Amino acid sequence: MSADVFAKKRRNSLLLFLIVGVATIVSIIITEYNVAKGFTSVPKAVQWALSNFYPTMDSLAKLPDILVKLKETLLISIAATTVAAVLAFIFAVLGSNTTKVNRFFGSISRGIAILFRNIDVSVWSMVLLFSFGQSSFTGYFALFFGSFGFLTRAFIETIDEVSGSSVEALQATGATYLTVISQSVIPSTIPQMISWVLFMIETNIRNATLVGLLTGSGIGFTFNLYYKSLNYDIASLVVITIIISILCIEFISNYVRRMIL
Structure with a gap:
């Protein structure tokens, strides 16, 4: 067999x-x-990067301006993720098979989560450009909608997997709905949910660069500005600051995960 x-x-x-x-x-x-041409162009691309795409002493004069834009991008990413997490938790409670109020609200919550989760942040950026134009609001809402869909789905699965037995135990004792949420769902799922939020913050910081290219804001727009003006030394400095910030955020989030999980 x-x-x-x-x-x-x-x-x-x-x-x-x-x-x-x-x-x-x-x-x-x-x-x-052309597969062969694609592989043979790699050494040429590396040679061009080593010859042109590196910061110089003159480009360091732009570092304060770059850091201001980087801070703006980081704050927008964190704000969009945390606000989306709060709303996602509410929809996850309503959409979870363990804690849903009824089948109707459960289906609506899951349907909204599926819709928002399957639309990429770049698509949200292009759609929202018609409403808000090229601004930080456009980038914020694009990251918010993408985070909301992903976190709602992740929270629903977390609630179903982690708190099922404890919810049933409280319901058997006649506990109210709010008591079940506060005494069972939140305590049992909060570590895993924090881990998902940290993961989403890391992802949004990466996505914010692309969103900035489309919305004309943040560090992405700064990179695009210098790259298109052929200031490759400053553009490379922007890339380095992005990489360092992502590594720092990942180190912090991994440390927090080890502490709470």
């Missing part, structure tokens, strides 16, 4: 690799992508 299962899994794996391989070949043919 186990041999048959192993053989079936092997056939399915081979079939999957075959489908992926065929899809790759068809994509190359349709797009007329």
Whole structure:
């Protein structure tokens, strides 16, 4: 019996690799992508970067302005994530199979989460440009909507997995709905939810660079400005500050995760 299962899994794996391989070949043919030219261009790209894309002593004069824009981007990312997390928790409680009020509210909450989660932040940025134009508000709401969809889904799964037994125990004693939420759901899920929020903050800081390119705000716009004006030394300094900030945020979030989990 186990041999048959192993053989079936092997056939399915081979079939999957075959489908992926065929899809790759068809994509190359349709797009007329030159694979050989793509690989041979890598050394040239590295050589150009080493020759042009590095900060100089003159570019360091722009560092204070870059740090101001970086701070703006970090604050927008954190604010969008934390506000989205609060709203996502409410929708997750209503959408979870463990704590939903009724089937109608549960379906509505899950449907909203699926809708927002499957629209990329770049798409939100382009849509919101028509309402707010190129401004920090556009970047904030783009990150907010993307965070809300992802966190709602993550919180729903967390509530269903972590607090199911304790919720049933409290409900069996006749506890009210708010008591169940405050005494069971929040205490049992808060560490995992904080971990999801930290992950979303890291993701949003990365996404904020792309959002800034589209919305004309933050560190992304600063990079785009210097890169298009051929000031590659300053543009490289912007990239370095982004990388350092992401590494610092990741270090902090990993430390917090180790403390709470």
